[in-house]
Amino acid sequence: MSPTLHIWPGRDPARAVRVWPDPEALDPGAIEEAQEHLFVLAGAPGASEADLLIDELPLEALRAPEPDGARWRWLPGFHAGVVECRLRLPGASHRFEVTTDPAVRKLSRDAFDTMVREVLEDTFALFALSPFRKGVARGAGRRPPPIARLEFLRSRMAALIQTIRAIDARPRRVLQAQDDLTPFWRAGRATAPEVLKSFRSGMLLAESGLPRLPPALKGHVPATIRRSVRRPSLDIPAHRQMKASLESWARWLESVAVVLRSSLPEDPEDGRMARVWAQRTRLMARDMRRLLSLPLFSEVSQGQPRPDASPIWRGEPQYRRFAALHRDFSRGVAEVFGEFLQMPLARTFDLYELWAYLRLVRASIERFGADGVDVSGLFEAGKGVTLAAGQAVVRLPAAGVALCFQRRYREYWLEKDGCGSFSREMRPDVAVEALDGAGRLIVLDAKYRIGAGLNDALASAHMYRDALVVADGEGSVRQLVSAAYLLSPASPIIAGTWSDAPMPGRLFHPAYRGQFRFGAVSLAPGMSAAQIGLALDAILQDAEVSGEGASN
Structure with a gap:
């Protein structure tokens, strides 16, 4: 019996699927995040010494009931639809991929590639507006x-x-002229120009006996005739x-x-x-x-x-x-660097935060113009095209706002401007601050997936809206946040009134956002600049209508 490796989704042996060798296809959704699954090895001599690694990280081994078997527990968090495995057996090591969900794999891979591509494009475009200069x-x-x-x-x-x-x-080929060296006795088809050209180099032979050469050659002929031929070439x-x-x-x-x-x-x-x-x-x-x-x-x-x-x-x-x-x-x-780019495919959700911020910054500059814009805060001074490790701020005077990435809000009594939290230090993904000094703020919390973690996503948005305050100078405080939104690549179909829409689609309904200044905005990798601009307008609209946001 040759060794085989199966995965038991949800620890259920009835749903076992072979992943090595000759892998079988897993049903979509079989591998759920935050659920425990088992890898089961059978028929392998020396299985007690075997190890299974996912992305080069050893899994926790469990006791197997069979002497030629082994088991490992796997508790995936966010997974991108595919994982790289390495099975180490005594005397052999096998590498293979396990596609946990083909649809999720394609979406995650495409989204990750698109976000990296657009992060690099936006970085180049914004770096060109900065005072720094660096070859990349x-x-x-x-x-x-x-x-x-x-x-x-x-x-x-x-x-x-x-x-x-x-x-x-x-391949595409081209005909190139080349010199073909042919002995005179095989050059019966040589033309007069080719014969005359051959006199310029090489050895000449003198005719003996009965003259047979044309008089113009004066009894001599080149030993080698240089003929011009055309041959196909890949060069x-x-x-x-x-x-x-x-x-x-x-x-x-x-x-x-x-x-x-x-x-x-x-x-x-x-x-x-x-x-x-x-x-x-x-x-x-x-x-x-x-x-x-x-x-x-x-x-x-x-x-x-x-x-x-x-x-x-x-x-x-x-x-x-x-x-x-x-x-x-x-x-x-x-040469584009930055701590926020130190993430593999399995951390697509972290990359989404940086991508969303850079897209919004670039869309804001295209929407309101680059006059007076200072993007130097995006980059670390003296380190070339290196994205700053935190609290990046881009001011847009024409829009009357500043876009902040992961700005830290300490307790409000510790801040000079009196803007902060009344409970603990907070760091929203993106914050849109008004530049008029009135203490107004729009908080944007980037969530790559909000389906399974909807409650946590809503809790964080409520937390930012309720806990961030500004002191009025008389010992009292008022709420600092005028609107709080989730940013998500999801694009649910919205029809009818918001009260009839199910969650999480209700959060994306324009009327819901307009009434409560709370909800979600679609921001998906691959969206055009015009679509990003519309999303930006949707974000700023509620604050403008309420008289508490930036004006354009």
């Missing part, structure tokens, strides 16, 4: 890149490999640029692996992630090197590592795909 399109250096950037690059590898192999199967500018790009990315990934290995953080969790990504970047670089060994690049010379304005990048579908992938890789290898 260079190598790894001595500073390990953030995990989110590596996760983004890794997600593009499958598409890159597929695209390059498709081009290798049907075109597009292939040179592809080859140079792959070589550049492979070197970058190899250097990143060295940096990650040589500068392991002291924190055990951070050190584990660094080791995991050092291995992954080495594998990615190895895949790049395999692509470079394809016949497509065997006769291609060196070029610039970027596509030019040639029509081939727009006219040929596979070449167009490579150009799009090149843009993604260029964003991923650019």
Whole structure:
């Protein structure tokens, strides 16, 4: 009996599904977050010494009733629809992926990639408005890149490999003129210009015996005839640029692996992630090197590592795909840093907070203009394109507001302006503060998923609205928050009155938000700038109507 590994969703053996080898498909929703599941190994000699790791983190082993079996307990929190597993058996180690929910996997992967792409785009755009100057399109250096950037690059590898192999199967060729050296006695089809050209170099043979050559040759003929022929060639500018790009990315990934290995953080969790990504970047670089060994690049010379304005990048579908992938890789290898980018796919909800803030900042600047805007608070001085680690503030004088990211509100009696909490220190994800000094605030709490955690999400919004106050100078206080909203990528269908809508859709109803200055606003990865602008208007509208917010 060969060893097999099954997962028991909810510890129920009747729902067991094989995950290794020859994995079976799990039913959508079978793996629920915050619920306990079991991995069960059977038929494995030496199973008592086996270990199971998910994302290189060992699972808790349980006592198995069979001598050739093993069990592990898994309590997932937020999961992105797929986990990477490694089963260590005596004398062997097996790596495989477990797709816990194909739909969640696709949504989480797409959302994560979109958010990383848009975070990098927004960072570049906002950095251009700052007084700092720094080159960003260079190598790894001595500073390990953030995990989110590596996760983004890794997600593009499958598409890159597929695209390059498709081009290798049907590449674009060009006819190039080459000199073909042929002995004179085999050059019966040589033209007069080719014969005359061959006189310029090489050995000449003198005719002996009965003259048979044309008089113009004066009894001599070249020993080798240099003929001009046209042969198909793969050495075109597009292939040179592809080859140079792959070589550049492979070197970058190899250097990143060295940096990650040589500068392991002291924190055990951070050190584990660094080791995991050092291995992954080495594998990615190895895949790049395999692509470079394809016949497509065997006769291609060196070029610039970027596509030019040639029509081939727009006219040929596979070449167009490579150009799009090149843009993604260029964003991923650019020198953009920040603590908020140190997160893998499994922490998509953390990345959503930063993404939502940057999207709102950029939409605000496009909506109200860049006059008087100071974005230097987004970046750490002297560290290039490094997002500040907290309390970032962007002031928009034209809008009359300031957008704050994770600003800390201490007890109000400790603050100079009297604005703070009456209970404990609080740090909302995004805060919109009025600049008129009247002490008005809109609190935005980013929640990537509010379905299962609806009660907790509502509790945090109520907490911010009720606990943040401002002192009036006479010993009394009043509420500081004029509106509190949840930000979520969910987009429920809203019909009828808000009182008839079920939760959580009721929170998104415009009439509900307008009446209570409380609810939720849709902010999803991939939304256009115009849609983000509409969401921003919806956020500011209630405060404007009540006379307690920013005016435009």
